[in-house]
Amino acid sequence: MEASSLVLGGTVWMYCRLYRTVDRFRKPEILEAAKAGGAFLRKFARVSCGSSGQWKCAFCLTRDGKAVKIQRTIFSECFYIMAMDELSRVIGDEDMQLEAEQMMEQLICWVRVDSSGLGRPQLPGDVPANSMAVPMMLLCLVQQLTEGRGPEVIQKYRELASWCVQKILQHIQREGTAILENVSVEGAELPGCQGRLLNPGHALEAGWFLLQFSVEQKDEELQRTAINKFMELPYQYGWDKEHGGLFYFLDVDGHCPTQLEWSMKLWWPHCEALIAFLMAYSQTKKPELLERFSKVYEYTFSHFPDVQRGEWFGYLTQGGKVALDFKGGPFKGFFHVPRCLYMCERILDDMLANKD
Template identity: 75%
Template sequence: MSVQRLEQFRERIRQELDRTVDFWVKHSHDPEHGGFFTCLSRDGRVYDELKYVWLQGRQVWMYCRLYRTVPRFHTEEILEAAKAGGAFLRKHARVGGSSGLWKCAFCLTRDGRAVKIQRTIFSECFYVLGLDELSRVTGDRDMQVEAEQMMEKVVHWVQEDPSGLGRPQLPGDTPSSSMAVPMMLLCLVQQLSEGRGPPTALKYQRVGQWCVQQILMHLQRGGMAVLENVSVDGAELQGCQGRLQNPGHALEAGWFLLQYTSQWGLQDLQDTAIRSFIEGPFHSGWDPDHGGLFYFRDVDGHCPTQLEWSMKLWWPHCEALVAFLMAYAHTRRPELLECFTQVYDYTFKHFPDAQSGEWFGYLTQEGKVVLDFKGGPFKGFFHVPRCLLMCENMLDQILGRDQDQVPDQDQVKSQN
């Protein structure tokens, strides 16, 4: 592939990142109550004022990561918005429940009153993600401790005792492992251990090893299939739940594993990540008729029961872009760059909105935009900018460019 093509990718990706940041800075901030509106129509108008905690935490994280690592986003406006988001989260997200004050709401009213609590770990995880990254920007030690304490609680729920989540134990409900859980924890382990000293790093190292082992349990059928749900001891589960595949999720797990291998230097794991979590799910998840990645598949070819199974969502394509570029950066195997190009072409043809900026999120199988909003209950300022930022950085690296750096003295601000 020519350097020129790679330069074209980089330029377009950089422009899309700028447009995406502009869109959310312009439309999502709530000057009255803090936090972010996430239900934004095609042109940015707020069509629902509910504040989804997953998306609040993710936007705080993304703003801080941009502020902390990219000079052109190192602005007061982004910093202040991130702080207002963090303040909103700390003030309102934790709502108690059966396990003391640790459960976070799933969504809040505009002024921060809890509307719904999920009996899972994800609101809490995105709370950790946002607050830890914000504490790195502001130097707020108290916020960092808050994030670490919540992480301890999450690890406790996952590894020791899930009763605090409030789910009833039912005799027919076979305990199972959803791949989302170790993926989420591995993401947090990487977040929380970055640059931290021995006791903290060691603690998270053990959790990280557990996560990798758990993710690998989802590789089934002699390494030929990644299954979303397996039994707690790594066997296939019966029925639809056991046969479910989510290609975008497998691809995301693939680059999480690759990131992990770059830290720990594990050649076998790198090969598995690329072959089984990236190349395999990409080829089996790609729609040969219309292009794009299916949302869900059934490993035995039954029809999935999810009504949206054949739709093309933005985020699996974001994960595929990151996964293939990272796999190429690790190995320089040209066929990985070919796959990146295939995903790139589909993605940039279908998802970006030339008229109002940002990306559409939901296409029919045939590639028609069917939900035209830019933000919704599950689409916020996260997958698109994370993908674009990572791809921009990786292309810089592949092209041998020096990445711009935020000056050291600006990286950590004291709150005083």
Template identity: 60%
Template structure:
């Protein structure tokens, strides 16, 4: 297909798929009684458990508020009202106790905590959702809470982790998961005012970027999920773990930051090191699709699901390669976008009920028919579809002589 026709075709498909996904969550996930969202939904949207996962609450608030604020056809009061009720539910229930920003991982339907993780992500996704809700509502109190949460998280990560509650053990090697600087870069970008260099969060963004680059190891051939606190490879399985989808997601976070900074060298590194090479290593030559986990030395991973195909790495890869193509206008990157998106639309899509399946066997067969669960909610699919539709629209709106290295501004 001629490039422009390909872009046109994908813009239409992305938009229709986004409508179907949001339709699914609006029909099935809202809790009118307590606020917040059910995420344990079967293929047809039936609720199979009423646990409320805090990660997924914050993420769905973000999706609804972002779509309401930036996409005219989603400027619907029911979306904003559901986002507001979700945000209020988090403000009322997420904190485990007074005097600390530590948030629960899971809550009962009416908001009592059932599980707490000793990590930063519940708090981060609360902050993500509340900041965007504040922007959509024009209410500063949500954004103030988001800022306070971010400050608490940065304190735990960079100064003192005591409040997270992890025991100190004589044999444990402190290490940095890729997710930590990724999450903080994403949050700094969300909470910042889009004013580029010099904003209050600029130092945090720069720190995250440097930390992310430390995960690019083995002469730039691998993005390691875990490295030592001083940025070195770790021994054993932990040190050899690569997650192609995570690398690709980090890649578009880095590319977006590089574009904002006008840093072409960083942009090139993001595309080559965090997108193209992890994709080449992680794409299953036999059945297609991205592996969930890999061992960078080619050994067998210990994660039982390592060879399964999960929805979110494919959603992230679509965003990554489309953003990279918009940046460089390299046809090979458009081809990779098309390859991943065709696989994802063929394998994960559910034309009957909307929203994607999440979990396929290596051969591409759906093995879990659920649409949502403890780790899948209203986030990766709609975020990717929204971002792809935006980037495609910008590419198609350009005059015919396309400019290389133009920033896309897809997610500001």
């Protein structure tokens, strides 16, 4: 009965991207669905907040467009920008594109200048931290907004992209042996279980974001770091040697994480791992990276797809049994699976075209 703007934004983005770049998906029904979703988001998701006059995006909306919840984070806004930018490319709507960039400006301001517009009370013990999700999402948005655009747009976001990369690299900790999910804004390890948290799927996703960026920048050192640190490390500590699959959360000191779902196998870390290792292999041709891809592929395709009814399950027990049997939910929409298949197909097509 309610729509998540993350799920809806991701869906609109994916429909548009497929329509725009993959011939067999250039179908009117896909475009119409994307336009309808985009119109809903544009009309209802943006909410003017309090006295600041700033815009926030609702995290959750009723079927008829009433805001249910506004999170005090940036993620609803990120998916809003993704959706609006990609849709504007498909339908050639410059106003919409401008709107996406305006929201991006506000988002940059919240992250880098003044977070008070997010609505969190300023508390003395609430020390700002560098959570991996924030620079990752911003880097993803920079790549979205600059793709195929002229040099002035690329120039506009160049410094932000460098800042994102630097913030992501701060998560390499423990003398280069672990990617910690949360660090201080100065890039030091945080105390307690928050500081010790590992999120292998997230590190792998950051890995292919960095790898993609390193190619555009022709930055070989960043390429090596993306592969050796953000892919190889989380694979080493994140893979369940007993049952296979990637853990959702771990503790760098081997303690038990406090997240109840830490040992579950979720679909999206496996999606990110597939993209990461195939992209890394396509760039380096190192056979061990293809082996990693194959191992993740085998686990993924023998556990997540619902062979009888189609689609993927999202949530397995540590042992690999389906723990939650729905195909779509508050955090599982038309995003990670199709993005994974789309990215892998593109990488494989490129390899075939280059006769590798």
